[in-house]
Amino acid sequence: MGSVMPSTATDLRQANLTRALRAIHTAEADLTRAQLARELTCTRATAAALAADLQDLGLITVSETELTRRRGRPSTRLTPAATGPAVIAVEIGVTCVRLATVGLGGRLSAVESTALQNHDVDHVLGLARDMLRERLRSTPQPCVGVGIAVHGLVDQLSMTLVSAPNLGWDDTDVVAQLDLPPGLPVRMDNVAHLSALAESSRGRGRGFATVLYLHAAVGLGGALVLDGHPVRGRRGFAGEFGHLPLGRSEQPCRCGGWGCWELDVDQPALARAAGRPYTARTVATVARKVLADSTRGDQEARSAVDQVSALLGRGIGALINVHDPDLVVLACHAADLLASSPQIVVEQARRGSMSAHRPALPPIEPAALDADGALVGAADSLFDFLVESPTALTGRTAASAAPLDRLPS
Ligand SMILES: [Zn+2]
Structure with a gap:
């Protein structure tokens, strides 16, 4: 036989x-x-x-x-x-480096975060390298790969970070600087793509075929996820929805364009609308304070939140026209605006969409995973192809009791 x-x-x-x-x-x-x-x-x-x-x-x-x-x-x-193979996931963020061990089933353990002192590339990647080295040394499970999430555009062909405007980096070979053990599988992608992947497979988007995921903080990005796969585009630059020219003004944008949507809806936009001073370090705190003040009845804060929420909703309406999603998921600052002004976001999305969509506008919901999404997604981007070979994943062979039926696919 x-x-x-x-x-x-x-x-x-x-x-x-x-x-x-x-x-x-x-x-x-x-x-x-x-x-x-x-x-x-x-x-x-x-x-x-x-x-x-x-x-x-x-x-x-x-x-x-x-x-x-x-x-x-x-x-x-x-x-x-619990003792099975694990992926080490690292998120190189704007304010900190986060690291976790992720097992099969997307189970996160030993989440660790270290704040950044500055955005000097050697400081940030040196910190990430040291954290990874220590975790690879101390993790009891066999490590089968490293998944990296970065806040920037990642060329999926060369696996390099082409541009990270919020870190001030261009053309950075992140993987080389992390100095990982030779032969260890590594994947790197944009935070928004990886969060979208996690959210569609394990979060709010589970069971939906077409999910539009939008993540706003400083800037706005996201991904259209089709049957569990984020649309990455030719080089991996797709999903930069914040740079659609939906903005109301002719302000120049960090991307090199002008009048971009994110300039009207992200955290700095909310701080500006409320007339609050901010710096790169304080903007997230200032934006959250404006949201908190608006719920406490501060009229100036309320009107800033309503204005920014309306512009968020209007852009969502435009994207519903383009992608016809089953579900729209909002994360981080976009989810905060939805929580604060749900009627305005939904009403403006309705007004911004074609009349054919209005009787059955797709649900607009907050993300379920939020802060952990990028780490889960970074691990899943590796597990996604590692599970294709269960025997290679362990380096062992099964005794093989399984009958050789051809299972229906
Ligand atoms: Zn732009």
Whole structure:
């Protein structure tokens, strides 16, 4: 039997294990063996054999639950193994460097954050390098890759940071400066793309086919996510929605253009609208204070929040016309504006959209993951292709109890 079609049998076993591991990795909560069988449209016996193989590989643990005991039929819970492979995710932000260990199932542990003293490239990347080196040394799980989230445009072909306006960096080889162990898989992408990926697969966008994700802080970016994949464009620069010329003024923008939408809706825009002084360091705090003052009845703050929320809503309406999403998810400062002025955001999105959209405008909702989204997304961007090869992920071979049925795809 083994000599008849060895490659086909191996490929089939591999494909079945991949589908089972992907289902467990992306599930909202631990699956039971019966749920895995339903998800893969296979028999319970096949699901049991696949789960046993994944347990042999050290990727999951199989344990009895009490869920159905009272009906006399104990079921089994399939949990990503705590000692299984992990990705180290790092976010190189504008105010700090954040780091976490992320296991299968998108489980974050040991989240660590160090504030930046300045934006000097050697200071910031030296700090990230030291944090990564220490984590790679101390993490008990086998590390299968490093996922990097950066606030800037990442060329996906050369894997370099082309421009990070809020850090003042151009053409920076971030990966080389992090001096990672040779051979360790590394992915780097824009924070907005990675947050959108996490939000669509594990957050508010779970189950929606077309998700428009918008993240505002200093500037506004995002991604259109189609069936779980952020649209990155030719080099990875897509999703710079904040640089659509929807702004009301002819102010020059950090991007080199003028009249960009983000100049009217981001945190500095809110501070300016409220007449509050700010610096690069204080702008997030100042913007949050304006929002808090507006809910306490400060009229000047209220009118600034309403004005900025209206301009946010108007741009969302334009983007609904372009992308026809199932759901719009707002993160960070954009979610704060939605929480503060929900009617204004939705009403202006309605006014800004074509009449065909108005009877059934897509829901506009706050992100569920928010601050952790970029780290989860950075890890998932690696797991996404690592789960394609469950055996390579562990460097072990399964005893292979799984029958060689071709599962329906
Ligand atoms: Zn711009």
